[in-house]
Amino acid sequence: MTSIRNSVATVEERILDAAAACVLAYGVDRVTMTEIARRARVSRPTIYRRWPDIRWVIAELLTVRIAGVLDGVPEQGVGRAATVARVVAVARHLRNDDVVMSVIHNAPAIAMTYIADRLGTSQQILVDTLAEAIKAGQDEGSIRAGDPRGMAAMCLLITQSTIQSAQMVGDLLDADALDTELGLALSGYLKP
Structure with a gap:
């Protein structure tokens, strides 16, 4: 046993x-x-x-941590405001995750795979989850018409850039201001 x-x-x-x-x-x-x-x-x-090698271990580690953040930030309702609030909260948690940020900033070869080459498992999970929320918001009327998966992918790109580059604009946007601006960008993009 x-x-x-x-x-x-x-x-x-x-x-x-x-x-x-x-x-x-x-x-x-x-x-x-x-x-x-x-x-x-x-x-x-x-x-x-x-896992066949260290890169696979690190990839799985990132998937578990990112999916864990998504699970830890529950849905707050249906519609544009709730969807944007959840995305902003997930982004903040990821910006504060030492392991995720260490990989992004200290392992450029690994990070670039998921920034420029292909979607990773965790990114697919985020796109799928966001596409469902976008579709629900479309049905509810607070999110514009369009392909939910394509729109989710664009939201991922916008959000991912704020996670990756937050330190670059740290003198201009503190964490709260960055959250506010990300929320405005996403809300404007999704607005009918």
Whole structure:
């Protein structure tokens, strides 16, 4: 019988927690499977059975953290105002996530994959969730007509840029002002 302590979910959580600790302690480029295994109290083969290399571990770590933020910021109703408020709240949480920001700022090769080349799993989750909210807002009448997925993708681009580049305009926009401006940009984009 498998104990709860050694269940697959618990082992994977320990590995990802260890990976997060390594990212914060050493930076993404210096994280090793050996150090993750040591911190998670598992063998390296245990990690390799789940992920083929360190890039996959980091990608899964980002997916779990970003999806976790989305889960942690519940829907606040239907319509443009509620949708925008949720997106702004998710963006703020991600800007304050040390692991996510460390990857964005200290691992440009990994970050650029998801900024310029392709959507990652977490970005797909965000687009899907936002497309559903946009469709509901369209049905309710507070969001303009259009393809919900395309509009969600555009909202992702707008929001992602504020997450990635917030420090660049930090002297011009503090966190509250950035949230306000992001909200206005999204609300204006979605307005009928």
